[in-house]
Amino acid sequence: MSVLDAEILVIGGGMAGVAAALSAVEAGRRVALVKRAPGATSMSTGAFDLAPHPRGWHLAKPDRDPTQLECLEALVRASPGHPYALIGRANEAEYLQEAFSFVLEKLEAGGLPHANFDPRDPGHHAVTSTGRLRRAASSQASHVLRDFNPDRARIGVVRLARCLGGLTGPPPMGGNVIEVDWPSSKNAPFLLPADIGKLLDEEGESRRFVEIVVAACKGRGFSHIVLPPVLGVFRTREILNELEEATRAVCCEALGGEASLPGIRLENALRRSLERAGVTVETGRTLDGAEVLERRGGPVVLASGRFIGGGVARRQGSMTETVFGLPIHDGESYLDDQPAEMLSCRSYRGPHSLFRAGLRVDDLLRPLDMGNRPLHETFFAAGSVIGGYDPHVDGCGLGVAVVTGYRAGRLAAGLEAS
């Protein structure tokens, strides 16, 4: 069966596309998914964020954090063009719980357990790749900074000698840095997190590593030890268990940074979830929008991503959607032919049209034409190809992907009709 003839076609294989494919399969449909190459999801940190702290996590006091639902409501008030604002149900705790639980269960079944998600709590603690303390909606289980009491915690941060992408910046809460000279490699000038992860998947190497870390932390009285996100591609849980037993401290990985290994783990788990669900997957393929429109009667979900995924790009000076050539919107107005240089501003947190560029959609996630009409009854969009928000500054990348992906899949399968 050509993917174009599938009952439901999903274009794009990041978090949004996979969430859509899985929720459509759950509703009993036969789904095909086409992807070009890894995108932003494969470079994510390991954390899912629903919405950010309204004033920024670096200003937050650890013991008085708002709930995630409150953060989302603040975000929607500040950005009326945000996808969360369009989907009325995104403000309901039950719906958020449903969408997230669905995706996280699939990931766990695919071999990558995550922290429990509840939008009514502030989220769990985690440490970023620059050593900052923050909260996340959910993360891969290895990132959770459990039992964290800001008044009593003594934090040790492990740094590996030649690891690219290891922790940078001062440790959180006045903690201590523990320099560990492992691995000692004469040949390679630096090692990527995935290289070290592969090495630690070998039992002999991980045992040696645990011994060295335990010796370096002995007698320091740490309650929590934060390690760089390199603890094996597959054996992360085992390695952390060994470390916790030997050090008697809570051990966790920091979130991923450059060349993120957690992002690769997520990409692998998404692929396994698609396999388990029986979705037909084609990789390395870019679809021609005209061909899709010609051959298809059935539902299509476009989840082609934004700049990294390649769903939104600059062609001949102005921004365009790359599969169907649809017009680009920033949540307030269409970008038309404005050159990309005119769409930015000085402040990092300012309202950059460029970084909110994407499709305009209605409350049923259907892309709209310039006359505000849906292009097709069963043509949906999900993830960062939708405009009106900045996944990075707005701190909601994977959150939007999960909520819109889950919903788009169900809409494509005929559920959740208006």
Next chain:
Amino acid sequence: MKQLWARIRALILLGVQALFIQPLRRLRRLGKSGESRFLEAYAPSGLLPLSELEEERRFRFSGCIHCGLCDVSCDARRNARGAEIGSLSGIVIGYSRSMTDYSYARLSVEQFEQCDDCDICEAACPVDVPIREIITDIREHMVRLAEVPGSRGGGGFRS
């Protein structure tokens, strides 16, 4: 009068330059083209003139966003222990960090002889960098360098 003698002297000096010194210099350089003199001067530092093809390629080669996904998916690296083989992303990054002497990239290519031309790295690249072309381009450059007499195989950048 003094001025007149000064002028005549200047003309004589010019004449000596034009009729004797410059022609003798040209005779000494006879047989050596401008290009070969350029190569003699710059090849030891690894600098070669760029062909039109190389110019066009440089633009396409510079999209790398340093995600490292090529390294992770490379078959040659999968079958070796990470510490024993060079970095594939290092070649692409080294290329974009180098001047036209490709100094950083040459070292990376030498550490990565195991490339057997499958296309897994290019399939994994989010921004479609033509990685295999870069490796070929640098290897060709190294061959051309080695052919220039006195270039010491392009030893301008060696640790």
